[in-house]
Amino acid sequence: MDLQPAEGAVDFTLKILLLGDSGVGKTCLLTRFAHDNFDEKVASTIGVDFAVKRLSVYDKRVKLTVWDTAGQEKFRTLTSTFYRGAKGIILVYDVSRPDTLRHLEEQWLQELQLYGTEPEAVRMVVANKVDVGDARRVSWHEGSDFARRHGCLFVETSAKTNVAVATAFEELVLKILETPSLLEDAACGVPHGTVRLDLPQNAYSMYDYCYC
Numbered sequence: 001m002d003l004q005p006a007e008g009a010v011d012f013t014l015k016i017l018l019l020g021d022s023g024v025g026k027t028c029l030l031t032r033f034a035h036d037n038f039d040e041k042v043a044s045t046i047g048v049d050f051a052v053k054r055l056s057v058y059d060k061r062v063k064l065t066v067w068d069t070a071g072q073e074k075f076r077t078l079t080s081t082f083y084r085g086a087k088g089i090i091l092v093y094d095v096s097r098p099d100t101l102r103h104l105e106e107q108w109l110q111e112l113q114l115y116g117t118e119p120e121a122v123r124m125v126v127a128n129k130v131d132v133g134d135a136r137r138v139s140w141h142e143g144s145d146f147a148r149r150h151g152c153l154f155v156e157t158s159a160k161t162n163v164a165v166a167t168a169f170e171e172l173v174l175k176i177l178e179t180p181s182l183l184e185d186a187a188c189g190v191p192h193g194t195v196r197l198d199l200p201q202n203a204y205s206m207y208d209y210c211y212c
Contacts, residue, residue, distance in 0.1 A: 010054065010063040012186040014176055015085050016169075018068050019108045020092035021100045025128040028159035029092065030068045033169050038160055057173055064173070083115035087182045088172045089123045091152065093143070096135045101127075101146060109150060120182055122175045124153040126168055131158040 018026040027049070031037050034051035050067045067082050091108055093100040104125065112123075125147040127138065140156060147154035153175065155168040176182050 010061045012060060012177070012183060013063045013065065014087045014173065014182075014186055016064055016066045016088040016090065016172065017082060017086045018066065018090050018092060019104075019112070021094075021097075021103050024092045024094040024097070024100050025159050026068050026092050029090075029126070029128060029157065029165055029168075030066055032159040032162060032165045034066065036162075038162070040160075053169075055173065057177060060177060062173060062177075064169070066169075083112065084117045085185075086116065087118060087121055087176050087186060089116070089121055090126055090168065090172065091123065092126045092128050093138070094129050095127050095138045095143070095156070096129055096132045098137050101138055101143065105146070105150070118182060120179055122153070122172055122179065122182070123151065124155065124168065124172050125150070127154070127156040129158060129160070130156045130163060131161045 018030060020026055028038060030049075030051055031039070034053050050065055053064045053066060055062045055064065067086075069082060089112060091104045093104055125143060127140070127143040130136070143156065144154050153171055155164055155171065157164045157168055159165055
C-alpha cells in the first residue's frame with residue numbers, strides 16, 4: 001500500500017486521536033508522521049494540539065486532523081471534548097514502562113467508552129519506543145495480546161528511528177475507509193477542502209520539556 005500527499009479538494013476529512021499517558025511519545029509520533037521530524041526534547045502537550053495531513057489513498061483524497069491530547073490527569077476535562085466525531089483512535093504506550101500499557105485499560109479505554117461518539121471508530125494500540133533496547137519491559141506478545149483482547153489493531157513503532165510510524169497511520173486510515181458508517185458524515189455536509197474542527201474557543205496548548 002502506498003499513501004501519497006494529496007493536493008486540492010478532498011473526499012473525506014477524518015479526525016484521529018492520539019491517547020495515552022504523558023511521555024509515551026504521542027507528540028513525537030505526530031511530528032514524525034506530519035512533518036517527518038524528531039526532536040529529542042520535544043515539548044510535552046498541555047491541553048490539546050493537532051496537525052493536518054493530506055493523503056491520497058488509492059483513489060480517495062483524505063485530509064487527516066490528528067489530535068495530540070495531553071496525558072496528564074488534570075487536563076482530562078479539557079480533552080474529553082475532543083472525542084466527539086473521532087473516526088480513529090490511536091492508544092499509545094511506552095515499551096519501557098509497563099504501567100503505560102496497564103493505564104490504557106484502566107483509564108484510556110474507559111474514557112473512550114464514556115466520551116466516544118463513534119461506536120465503530122477504528123482503534124489501534126501502538127507500542128512506541130522500540131528503539132530502547134535492553135530497557136524494554138513490555139514484549140511484542142504482551143502488546144499484541146492486549147490489542148487482540150480489546151479489538152484493536154496493533155503496531156510497534158519508534159518515532160525516534162522512524163520505525164513503522166507511517167505504517168500505523170496507513171493501516172488506521174485504510175481500515176476507516178473500509179467502514180462505511182464512519183464515512184457518512186466525513187464526506188457529507190463538509191465542503192471539500194474544509195476541516196471540521198471541534199475545538200472549543202477556550203482550548204489551548206502550552207508546553208513544558210519532556211523526553212519522549
